[in-house]
Amino acid sequence: MDYERYDRIRAVQWQRDHLRLLDQRLLPQEERWIDCRDAGQVTQAIRDLAVRGAPAIGIAAAWGVVLAAQQHVSLDLALAQLRSARPTAVNLMWALDRMKARIAAGADAAALEREAQAIQDEDLAANRRMGELGAALIAPHSGVLTHCNTGSLATAGFGTALGVIRAGVAAGRIERVFAGETRPWQQGARLTMYELVRDGIPAKLIADSAAAHLMKSGEIQWVIVGADRIAANGDTANKIGTYQLAIAAHHHGVKFMVAAPSSTVDMATATGEDIDIELRDSAELLSTAGRRTVVEGAEAWNPVFDVTPAGLIDAIVTERGVIERPSELAMQAMFGR
Numbered sequence: 492m493d494y495e496r497y498d499r500i501r502a503v504q505w506q507r508d509h510l511r512l513l514d515q516r517l518l519p520q521e522e523r524w525i526d527c528r529d530a531g532q533v534t535q536a537i538r539d540l541a542v543r544g545a546p547a548i549g550i551a552a553a554w555g556v557v558l559a560a561q562q563h564v565s566l567d568l569a570l571a572q573l574r575s576a577r578p579t580a581v582n583l584m585w586a587l588d589r590m591k592a593r594i595a596a597g598a599d600a601a602a603l604e605r606e607a608q609a610i611q612d613e614d615l616a617a618n619r620r621m622g623e624l625g626a627a628l629i630a631p632h633s634g635v636l637t638h639c640n641t642g643s644l645a646t647a648g649f650g651t652a653l654g655v656i657r658a659g660v661a662a663g664r665i666e667r668v669f670a671g672e673t674r675p676w677q678q679g680a681r682l683t684m685y686e687l688v689r690d691g692i693p694a695k696l697i698a699d700s701a702a703a704h705l706m707k708s709g710e711i712q713w714v715i716v717g718a719d720r721i722a723a724n725g726d727t728a729n730k731i732g733t734y735q736l737a738i739a740a741h742h743h744g745v746k747f748m749v750a751a752p753s754s755t756v757d758m759a760t761a762t763g764e765d766i767d768i769e770l771r772d773s774a775e776l777l778s779t780a781g782r783r784t785v786v787e788g789a790e791a792w793n794p795v796f797d798v799t800p801a802g803l804i805d806a807i808v809t810e811r812g813v814i815e816r817p818s819e820l821a822m823q824a825m826f827g828r
């Protein structure tokens with residue numbers, strides 16, 4: 492696999508005394524970098540979606556802890572602040588727990604810097620492994636649909652679901668790629684299409700509402716998505732709209748794959764019912780690109796994740812291996828209790 496050809500974006504860049512983030516609110520129109528100089532600025536960047544995607548926010552948060560350690564400010568405060576930035580993606584809590592354990596073991600700023608770097612490096616390696624494992628499940632000449640953005644922008648690099656797609660295209664197994672626009676924040680339209688075009692991977696954007704029609708056409712054999720939290724029974728929280736894709740895929744005999752690193756697996760959460768679903772400002776729905784598009788006085792409900800039941804998932808792919816038709820037993824066998 493030619494990683495140089497398919498994966499050149501690094502959206503989270505540590506600069507020794509500050510964290511540089513590619514501002515995902517502005518893409519694809521503008522490639523602007525922001526510099527976070529303390530844990531508070533990292534928290535704000537996560538909350539405002541300047542950095543987003545479950546693995547990427549975990550990595551950014553780990554660097555936020557390093558900044559706090561370098562500046563000799565309260566680490567407990569920094570950990571609590573960063574943890575509160577967003578509720579659903581467990582990678583955030585997982586990365587902070589890892590940093591907290593190092594702090595408890597007496598790590599200084601330099602040791603914490605090594606830990607954050609390890610979290611980042613391990614994520615890239617996990618994504619590459621998931622790419623191989625996921626692509627191997629896909630028959631030659633297949634078409635796929637993905638949702639949200641799960642690529643280099645959402646991770647340390649290469650991506651989860653988009654990594655599987657990159658590997659599948661490189662291996663000649665995937666011939667058609669479709670991306671749903673992912674209303675309201677348009678991660679698919681703005682970010683996934685940006686990555687695919689940069690890679691030179693032919694892909695077509697669809698309106699979210701075109702997904703069932705696409706499945707009926709026979710053009711796609713797999714829906715491939717990432718995850719923000721996978722519960723102990725395999726129920727999976729991911730970007731809003733994923734659940735309805737899984738239902739439509741089931742109806743049409745299209746297979747459904749979840750690709751996520753083991754840092755997204757939360758064995759302490761029994762089922763999807765127990766996952767906290769982030770509700771964001773209704774302004775994200777009532778406006779487009781900062782311009783109000785809905786009549787003044789209208790209200791909106793804006794949950795940004797939903798839960799796909801394990802029963803609708805054909806395969807969960809992590810760097811540890813593939814679980815086909817996930818169950819609590821199979822999850823326990825791979826991830827422990």
Ligand SMILES: CSC[C@@H](O)[C@@H](O)C(=O)COP(=O)(O)O
Pocket residue numbers: 543544545546580638639640641642645646650651652678716717718719729730731795
């Ligand atoms: C590797 S990314 C997997 C998920 O984090 C992704 O699909 C997603 O839902 C991201 O949501 P976002 O709100 O953009 O952070």
